[in-house]
Amino acid sequence: MTVFDSHLAKERIWFWLVLATAVATATLFYFAPNKNIGSDPKYTLVVSRAILHDGSIRLDNQLSDFDNFRITEIQGHHYYTFPYGTSLIVTPFVWAAEKLGHDVRQFPDEVIVQKWLLAATGAILVLLCWAILHTYLAPNVSWMLTLVLVWGSVLASTFGSALWNLNLTVLLILAAIWLLVQHHSGNATTVRPILLGLLLFFAFLCRPTASVFIVIVFLYLLIWNRREIWLTAGVALLGLIGFMLYNQAVMGQPLPPYYLPQRLESRTPFAWAFWGLLFSPSRGLFVFSPVLLYMFVWGMLRFKTIERQTRQIMGLILLWFVVYLIVIARFDHWWGGFSYGPRLLTGLMPAVVWLTAVAWPHHPHNQRHPVLSNTIFTLLVVFSIYSHLYVGLFDTTAYAWNGTSLPPNIDRAPQYLFDWRYPQFLATETQLCQRHDDFMSQLRTQNRYILSTYPSGYTMLAKDGAVLATLGLHPAWMKSERAEIRQVEPASFLNHTYLPMVASGSPLYFLPQGWNMPADGRMKSACAPATLMMGTVESTLLSQSWQGSIVLESEAEQTVQIFVNNQPVTLLDLQESQTSYTFTIPPNTFSSMGENQIQIIPSSDEKRTNPQVWDAPPIYFYGLTLRDGI
Template sequence: MSSEPSGKAPFPRLSVWVLFAMVYGVYIASPVRIQTDSIWSIPTAASILHEGNANLDEFRPTFSSYTAHGTYEHSDGHAYYDYPLGAVLAALPFLAGMEAVLSLFEPALPHLGGLGTYIQKWLLTFRSTGTIDLGFYNRTEQLIASFYVSVAVVVLFLALRKQVPDRTAFATALLFAFGTSAYSTASRVLWQHAPSLLTLACIVFLLARPTQTVRTALLAGFAVACAYVCRPTNAVSVVVVTAFYVLRWPRLLPAFFGGAAVVALPFCAYNLSTYSSLFSPYYSQRLDPTQSRFFQALAANLVSPSRGLLIYSPFLLLAVVGFFQKLRRRELQAPEKAFAVAVLLHWVAISAFPIWWAGHSVGPRFFTDVLPYLVYFLAFPLDALLSAPRRRPILTGVFAVAAVYSVLFHWRGSSSPAVHGWNSVPTNVDKDPARCWDWSDAQFLRALPFRSSGGA
């Protein structure tokens, strides 16, 4: 990798805190918190903390009174959260800390007015079993998810400032934070995507270094293993990063695998004890690139009017330009090749998935996880534009318009339930995925106030 840019200022501690506070503040102030796949994440964490197991048996009355979506009935008679435990485990330290701290002030809560009443309700709900109000947890999910995504933004900034000036790194991090699905998807509730984004941002930070050491290899192994625990499609990153170390730094493989084993061994042990298999049922879903709609899905994930990455974050076209500029100049370093391969394979993987349109979501949800790899390449041509905007006035203007559009859409997706309403109105997208190609009723049009028909 290239060395740190000349004239680099001292480590910008204040910038880091300003960036985190800015991003986290906007995230938690944005009102959309629509739970779907995440809805059993907090109760699963509560079960682990209070009962020492991850099954949801104590909440069975809620299956019929609220929803059983996202639960799995195992052959052993126990019910489990169907989705990966990565997000649940990421929530555990926050929930344990919140319960412990709030419990200390419990005697004083009746005297704190509305805030005290809310905290009392939170403690009561978190400790309850049987029939519970799952919807009450949407704010808790948002606070935790927004934290992880905000930290991912900071980590990406720290990685980029090793390659470009701080100004460019800061601008690139802000575009990642507000102009992509990091905002409208990952930060909203406790999807798999929030902790997943942080793990991949850490991979970028660790690999985008001039040299690798035992410590960085150990941390990289730990990060890719955590990524896989968060989301099975991160198997792409596991394979690519492992190949990077095999081909580039073979002497560091013991450290790399050692870091991975810290996560992989407990993960496999839990699955064996729970499911009698190395993987949970969710990880057994197959990808089929031979399906008849595979090529349609490839196109849809890039340019369809309701799921296309380049439709909802068009400024990322400049990231593609950045990659090919480096390729043409023969400046691509080994980590950058790894990032590019990971994006390509991820695109193939999500397009080979049977539900390639990502269910009820906003824009290109399935591309969320690999955004750190893509945004990395954006920083280099963006630096050229910021350094001499008058040299390329047309390109600068087009990029500015694309960036503003992206930020506005993802802000609306985080602020207006009507954008989410597209998934259900006029028909359910899961029953009619062809709607993803309907330009007359594209999801981005629901972001316009006068087109905001339907509800979430």
Template sequence: MPKADANWALPTAVSIVREGNTNLDEYMQLPETRQFFPEMTLKVGEHSYDYFPVGGAFLALPQVFLLLQINGTKEVIRHSSEASKLVASSWMAISALLIFFGFRRKFGDSAAILAALLFSFATPALSSGSRAMWQQSASLLLNCVFIFFLTKSTFKKYELILLGFLLGFSVWVRPSTVVVSGPIFLYLIFLLRKGIVWVILPAIFSLGLYILYNLTLFGTFTPSYFNSHIGKIFQFSGFGEGLAGILFSPGRGIFVWSPFFLFGILGILRIRQDREKNLSILFLYCIITHIFVIASFHTWWGGHSIGPRLLAELSPFFLWFSIQGFLSLSDRGWRDRLLRNAWVIACIFSAIIHIRASVDPGPMYWNQVGNEKERSWDWKDPQFMSGDWSIKLLY
């Protein structure tokens, strides 16, 4: 069962398809939704809404529409957890394809296949992104879309319009996506110059709809989720612990759960020799700013999560530099041979950890003890080792 953040995303999408609105009134009293944390809904007048951002529900409309045609509303709501996993898994499958086609332009076919496989099986895209309709799952999909477009050498007008709309739409999915969409928008201004108007106009339209939606429902320019969380970031008293935690703790560290990402350091060190230097600098900036925001967040460990969920949407950017780092290694010299062997071991370890976390309930049950912040540092009880290590493929 997905927790708090993702529980109401699927019913919201069903409501949009069936009722043409985002309220949850018709689902609040159903037996199937009593376990969905009703305190994570927001009462506005006589209607109830998901407390968390609504963007993911809109992205899920094609999948939810198909599910409703096949199974009907009652069955989809009754099996909301499974339906949510199906939607999220389809997002990650699409993301893997976007990674392949985007990386192929930069690195060639073989490296693109490797990148798509690693993304699918050795990153939080599997252990978190595919398990529920988290905000991070939807953000991850959008970031892969951005990479797919940004690796193109030329743009058609309709591509710029779509890109602009999605850059504006990203705040619907998760307010913190501005640390990625903002720099990308500035990058496009310098890249396109006169053509930027085809990005600006749809972005303004998307943002305008966002503001109108919030004003209509909440009477404010931003949703309640944003207003209640804005004061929880930039908490620098615990910044050092947060930074170390999201990078290196056994419970939430991105470099512990996907150690092959460490090879991205080699890729970063080679930015000056990179033919796509400006694009790599953009992706590095996105990584740094997002890490800065999450490290300063008072709940940097992400509460009830699997591994580094709050950094999941950075996986494509980490992968960009990791592939570059691996490709920089030659077959000659003991140092490079040693690093290539280390790369293979790191990739295998990452895949084992994330595959297991996606099919075995043990790592999820690790959260039920509580006290995730302190336990995130416990090397005697790391989340990825929790459980009986039996493979439950039907989970």
């Protein structure tokens, strides 16, 4: 066997290993339980169906419920709030899914089809990253770095959770970068301007923040390939003109609302958002992926030792990195809502891949202390993969950290993004209960709600506990909401209406604490104690006995303790069916000076002041009525 044959055989082995990694990535993404398809990506495929059946992006004939933030009404017609580039590209796959019997208007079917597509994007992601890295680096190094950059970064936790518009944006940008690195490395004499122009246009069609990369591409061509800059720009410009003409014809405006600059008018001071995107405990890029900081530092240390042209390319990439961060930091919703980690920085990861490809040393980067350097690198890789691949995709508590069921809702209390007591990547059920208790304590301290005097005979229904989801804590660093931002958003993500009694015009008699938000007319216990906070009781009624009638259900037969204002009242033997239980509250147990609390804990627990997880079989609360004079 010749040296050439041996080299070719090794290349084939590494190619098959990369292919196996792509399949493994797709499999992990498909089966990961942490799916966010019901968030922004919902209706992505419904738009594809509208294109197939109506020849339009209008959703008037596809949906019956238009009252949610994913839908924008323009001139009497309904449109998907988010960019429709992804919907357009995956239309053939939606057609194929329909042939297989799936109707993406039904959410369970949309989930199935999105899982297929996000798995496919994960596989393509691995192949593109490896192709870019292998342009400069050995196949084994390229494979290792591909694992690090895909599994150990926000690429994994974003791509694996839903078919975000970021998924295809990143793939299109990576494909464009591959054309550029082929040209830069001398493997190709052309950047294939027609294909490059199309990739740039479709990346912008999928997400407007791709415009930052488009500027970088034209700077690259201006410096190194002016001959092909005009054809590339012409193709991209033709696509943009067609896009604007279509929008004008359909929407009556050249750009959808999502593309308008008003979205960059943030209420968060720039320095806070910029720091939060990089180093906050629950959205920081370098906190969730410290290996990226390590790689970035080593790249900067090598900056002066590499050739001039590579330094210029690194300069362009760093410019892209900084400008992109500035754009996201100016976005009012810079933390990305109900996300895991720095989701909105997923679009920056192609820059990291490109920078790694050109800056990573071909030889060990620390000849003096290889053991120490390699040990640190390995530990950071392990943590980064654990953070994104395991916690981000398989630990359901990490997603619950956003307040999906147990407040606070992170959009209404964004100061918890910076709270090192409760980092998202270390989320546990106990941590969530402790944060919930801290949130409720701050609501009381800051007078964010008013509980009215409880009227005897009033029934506290579980469904009314949903009012807690409307309460929030306005951070001192956040400016007041701007009217123009509300015009851009079809439904406010950050509606700081903290006094439901005033806002709704009806009294607020109770709030739940330690319960998940209502679903199907009931609340599930999450923390112990599970508490019902009610207003004061008329002083004339304090000396009387009260009777309580509470409707509960348990997932298994068990005994629970009932406390009123920390005083034991009774034990209840719960059944596995919805049952009404009565109990007596002794005189002078209630207070007329402040809140009254009815607390439920498992009988095996002692009364405690620190919140803990409800570690007994869960119970469900339906309603409670209290009457005096019994």
